[in-house]
Amino acid sequence: MTAYDLALQQLINGFSLxxxxxxxxxxxxxxxxxxxxxxxxxxxVFMVGSFVAFYVLEGxxxxxxxxxxxxxxxxxxxxxxxxxxxLVTGGIGVGIERLLLRPLRAVKGPAAMILTIGVSYxxxxxxxxxxxxDSKNFPNPLPPIVFTFENAVLRMREILIWVISLLxxxxxxxxxxxxxxxxxxxxxxxxxxAARMMGIDVDxxxxxxxxxxxxxxxxxxxxxxxYYNYTSFIIGFSAGLRAFTAAVLGGIGxxxxxxxxxxxxxxxxxYSGAFIATAWTDVIIFSLLVLVLVFxxxxxxxxxxxxxx
Amino acid sequence: MRDNSALxxxxxxxxxxxxxxxxxxxxxxxxxxxxxxxxxxxxxxxCLLGGNASGKSTTMKTIMGVVRPQRGEVMYDGEPIGKMSTxxxxxxxxxxxxxxxxxxPRMTVYExxxxxxxTQPRGAQFDxxxxxxxxxFPRVKERRDQIAGTLSGGEQQMVAIGRAxxxxxxxxxxxxxxxxxxxxxxxxxxxxxxxxxxxGVTIFMVEQNASMALSIAHxxxxxxxxxxxxxxxxxxxxxxxxxxxxxxxxMKVEGAAP
Numbered sequence: 001m002t003a004y005d006l007a008l009q010q011l012i013n014g015f016s017l018x019x020x021x022x023x024x025x026x027x028x029x030x031x032x033x034x035x036x037x038x039x040x041x042x043x044x045v046f047m048v049g050s051f052v053a054f055y056v057l058e059g060x061x062x063x064x065x066x067x068x069x070x071x072x073x074x075x076x077x078x079x080x081x082x083x084x085x086x087l088v089t090g091g092i093g094v095g096i097e098r099l100l101l102r103p104l105r106a107v108k109g110p111a112a113m114i115l116t117i118g119v120s121y122x123x124x125x126x127x128x129x130x131x132x133x134d135s136k137n138f139p140n141p142l143p144p145i146v147f148t149f150e151n152a153v154l155r156m157r158e159i160l161i162w163v164i165s166l167l168x169x170x171x172x173x174x175x176x177x178x179x180x181x182x183x184x185x186x187x188x189x190x191x192x193x194a195a196r197m198m199g200i201d202v203d204x205x206x207x208x209x210x211x212x213x214x215x216x217x218x219x220x221x222x223x224x225x226x227y228y229n230y231t232s233f234i235i236g237f238s239a240g241l242r243a244f245t246a247a248v249l250g251g252i253g254x255x256x257x258x259x260x261x262x263x264x265x266x267x268x269x270x271y272s273g274a275f276i277a278t279a280w281t282d283v284i285i286f287s288l289l290v291l292v293l294v295f296x297x298x299x300x301x302x303x304x305x306x307x308x309x
Numbered sequence: 310m311r312d313n314s315a316l317x318x319x320x321x322x323x324x325x326x327x328x329x330x331x332x333x334x335x336x337x338x339x340x341x342x343x344x345x346x347x348x349x350x351x352x353x354x355x356c357l358l359g360g361n362a363s364g365k366s367t368t369m370k371t372i373m374g375v376v377r378p379q380r381g382e383v384m385y386d387g388e389p390i391g392k393m394s395t396x397x398x399x400x401x402x403x404x405x406x407x408x409x410x411x412x413x414p415r416m417t418v419y420e421x422x423x424x425x426x427x428t429q430p431r432g433a434q435f436d437x438x439x440x441x442x443x444x445x446f447p448r449v450k451e452r453r454d455q456i457a458g459t460l461s462g463g464e465q466q467m468v469a470i471g472r473a474x475x476x477x478x479x480x481x482x483x484x485x486x487x488x489x490x491x492x493x494x495x496x497x498x499x500x501x502x503x504x505x506x507x508x509g510v511t512i513f514m515v516e517q518n519a520s521m522a523l524s525i526a527h528x529x530x531x532x533x534x535x536x537x538x539x540x541x542x543x544x545x546x547x548x549x550x551x552x553x554x555x556x557x558x559x560m561k562v563e564g565a566a567p
Contacts, residue, residue, distance in 0.1 A: 190413045193411075195413075197405045198476075199398075200396065200424070
């Protein structure tokens with residue numbers, strides 16, 4: 001494989017990883033944009049999503065990489081797995097907000113953020129107890145069709161990952177930009193008190209932010225499994241930390257920023273792994289974060305947090 | 310049944326649209342509004358005068374339901390609304406023009422107007438309301454696709470008033486509509502307030518610019534450290550010595566006394 005082939009291959013890998021980080025980063029950004037809360041439970045909502053997708057796919061009889069499906073059954077099984085995963089993780093997100101964070105909303109200081117760290121550990125341990133600590137061979141029913149460009153390989157799974165990510169991010173962009181509830185969400189992020197006085201039910205908007213963010217994290221968890229062919233209780237931390245970095249890199253609170261940041265982190269991870277060494281990946285990602293924060297403290301596209309009044 | 314004699318009852322004829330009955334509001338231990346009574350009649354412009362920390366903004370927040378009275382009742386159109394949520398109040402026709410405009414700064418002018426109509430259904434009625442706003446403020450129509458945060462203060466105030474009108478209000482509560490505006494814009498804004506009032510919208514306004522406010526208001530209340538100390542018709546207020554000295558800038562300088 002020449003360096004050119006390798007570069008092309010890593011472009012493909014980087015986009016896949018990047019889409020996953022972007023989906024995960026959006027959850028951080030949606031919640032931060034409205035509540036100025038860094039939601040650490042998001043790390044493990046993503047991990048739980050990966051397990052939900054795992055069980056749904058196994059429930060359809062897909063085991064490992066050997067159960068190949070085609071045509072409508074394939075589309076149906078994938079859509080069902082994605083939908084169930086997103087609904088379950090979305091529900092978990094709403095539950096965390098409604099039951100645990102809402103009672104703390106009037107409390108100033110880091111209490112809510114620390115609570116999310118606690119919730120993250122609870123989810124982590126529930127999965128260890130329920131599913132075991134061994135890593136799982138993630139089911140993938142995609143036919144082993146491979147497209148080659150020069151010597152770079154594009155598999156069905158990459159195409160699937162891109163299609164899912166593109167549809168979800170396109171859908172979110174439309175929702176936030178053009179629907180009534182999406183506009184209410186932006187208004188609440190910009191000035192919660194004024195939004196309330198327009199008659200917007202701010203509690204409902206906050207719940208929606210948690211639902212959407214957590215549902216996207218679930219989709220990210222399914223993508224993780226499809227991409228790496230495994231899942232484990234431990235995957236939340238490194239992916240979550242990189243996705244959080246992506247959100248800050250793009251400008252936390254900023255929806256397009258989270259998408260851009262996610263893609264950049266994915267590409268950096270892919271290229272640094274191939275051309276430098278995997279061991280250096282985190283060093284490079286977090287050094288870049290430090291540089292961006294020093295020279296552009298609000299991130300690449302600007303931070304969008306509530307206006308202080 | 311209602312005892313308006315203590316309010317000077319400057320002939321606010323007709324039925325009351327909004328009424329405070331012995332309202333007491335607290336922030337923690339701080340007693341902000343103390344046994345406050347207001348009566349705002351349908352179709353009136355009523356202005357609330359008072360110094361800093363007198364409870365003017367708390368009055369506005371109490372009307373919108375952001376702050377709840379601990380004792381006393383707020384009546385709207387004959388019904389108690391003390392426990393009603395803010396969105397239900399907006400739905401029933403109470404709309405705010407907030408202090409310092411408070412537009413959504415990174416949204417377009419049009420989106421700000423849409424959010425004003427958040428509790429209203431879309432359709433012919435929305436288009437009609439939008440035309441009404443554009444008719445009152447041709448400038449707002451010109452700027453409809455501009456990001457609200459980039460408008461001048463005067464333009465922002467027009468959008469803020471337009472945004473309130475989009476809620477199809479029967480009562481608009483204005484908090485300092487002239488604040489930070491150039492004198493030219495202040496006159497325009499007060500002209501518009503009068504126009505809106507003549508179209509049938511009741512106005513309750515907090516205003517520092519007392520001479521301007523009294524020039525268009527029917528009646529006024531004066532609030533001091535959370536208590537109504539004076540009320541009457543605008544004409545009575547303009548003639549009142551205390552008002553002249555404290556709010557109309559006709560302070561007599563005697564010796565070194567400020």
